[in-house]
Amino acid sequence: MTTPTEVWLLMRGFTMDRHERRREVSEATDLPFVRVKALRWIAREPVTLGELSRMLVNDRPYTTLIVNALEERGLVTREAHPEDRRRKLVTITEAGKRVVEKAEAILFAPPPELSALDPDDLATLDRIMRKL
Amino acid sequence: MTTPTEVWLLMRGFTMDRHERRREVSEATDLPFVRVKALRWIAREPVTLGELSRMLVNDRPYTTLIVNALEERGLVTREAHPEDRRRKLVTITEAGKRVVEKAEAILFAPPPELSALDPDDLATLDRIMRKL
DNA sequence: TCCAATCGTTGTAGTTCTACAATCATTAAC
DNA sequence: GTTAATGATTGTAGAACTACAACGATTGGA
Numbered sequence: 001m002t003t004p005t006e007v008w009l010l011m012r013g014f015t016m017d018r019h020e021r022r023r024e025v026s027e028a029t030d031l032p033f034v035r036v037k038a039l040r041w042i043a044r045e046p047v048t049l050g051e052l053s054r055m056l057v058n059d060r061p062y063t064t065l066i067v068n069a070l071e072e073r074g075l076v077t078r079e080a081h082p083e084d085r086r087r088k089l090v091t092i093t094e095a096g097k098r099v100v101e102k103a104e105a106i107l108f109a110p111p112p113e114l115s116a117l118d119p120d121d122l123a124t125l126d127r128i129m130r131k132l
Numbered sequence: 133m134t135t136p137t138e139v140w141l142l143m144r145g146f147t148m149d150r151h152e153r154r155r156e157v158s159e160a161t162d163l164p165f166v167r168v169k170a171l172r173w174i175a176r177e178p179v180t181l182g183e184l185s186r187m188l189v190n191d192r193p194y195t196t197l198i199v200n201a202l203e204e205r206g207l208v209t210r211e212a213h214p215e216d217r218r219r220k221l222v223t224i225t226e227a228g229k230r231v232v233e234k235a236e237a238i239l240f241a242p243p244p245e246l247s248a249l250d251p252d253d254l255a256t257l258d259r260i261m262r263k264l
Numbered sequence: 265t266c267c268a269a270t271c272g273t274t275g276t277a278g279t280t281c282t283a284c285a286a287t288c289a290t291t292a293a294c
Numbered sequence: 295g296t297t298a299a300t301g302a303t304t305g306t307a308g309a310a311c312t313a314c315a316a317c318g319a320t321t322g323g324a
Contacts, residue, residue, distance in 0.1 A: 049301075
């Protein structure tokens with residue numbers, strides 16, 4: 001009789017303990033992980049600083065510092081919001097996109113164990129994961 | 133045709149993005165997550181400071197500080213190693229065990245989505261996860 | 265026995281991150 | 295038009311974390 005706890009432990013053990021990628025991403029991009037995270041949100045669509053701080057679950061002043069650092073490195077631009085002069089809109093640059101690609105190449109690379117699964121099991125895993 | 137990348141993205145999205153527990157554990161225990169992590173390693177068996185710093189992938193001086201903090205809070209004890217006078221052996225206290233239990237109750241609680249899976253899918257997921 | 269290596273500690277310096285205060289400009293509500 | 299609320303910024307303070315240096319005590323190796 002399988003319990004959800006057992007499955008959860010297996011899954012989190014696999015993803016968080018055995019295949020944790022934060023350090024690797026930070027080294028490859030020469031950016032603290034939170035800045036990569038911010039950049040990835042910005043790459044999805046332009047965001048305001050308030051939105052970004054909510055997404056990152058960070059304090060607004062710290063978010064300002066994060067964006068400052070990204071802007072300084074030429075990875076984002078910051079301009080007035082088209083509808084509200086209190087807000088700024090943060091947009092990714094081409095250089096920023098390249099950093100995101102590099103980070104995601106690392107984050108998204110499946111662990112060898114997954115690649116070694118037979119196609120049936122993989123498809124089954126996919127089907128079940130999509131239900132969650 | 134399912135790719136390992138797709139499955140990996142689903143899995144890491146589920147565990148890391150949607151069910152990340154570090155903040156919750158830190159709040160519940162009033163300890164930075166790395167200290168809870170250290171405590172959990174120590175709870176498995178007594179360790180030396182060198183072993184702990186390797187497990188945590190931390191700098192030895194910082195590991196000393198971590199253990200200092202835990203010791204100060206009465207969660208671990210530190211004593212001479214039985215076989216090597218250069219080493220210290222760090223052992224968990226009863227109070228420490230209670231903190232570990234509290235942390236693991238949070239870490240190990242399966243997300244609602246998993247609990248809502250039907251038993252067949254759950255058992256299948258279990259079977260496949262054990263192959264990884 | 266002497267020298268090299270190891271262990272844990274103390275310390276320095278800097279970066280990252282958290283929490284909070286205060287301020288000014290802008291917008292929303294009345 | 296006036297007041298309250300919102301958004302971003304600047305700033306302060308402290309904790310968490312990283313990297314490195316140096317050192318004394320102990321152990322291993324020659």
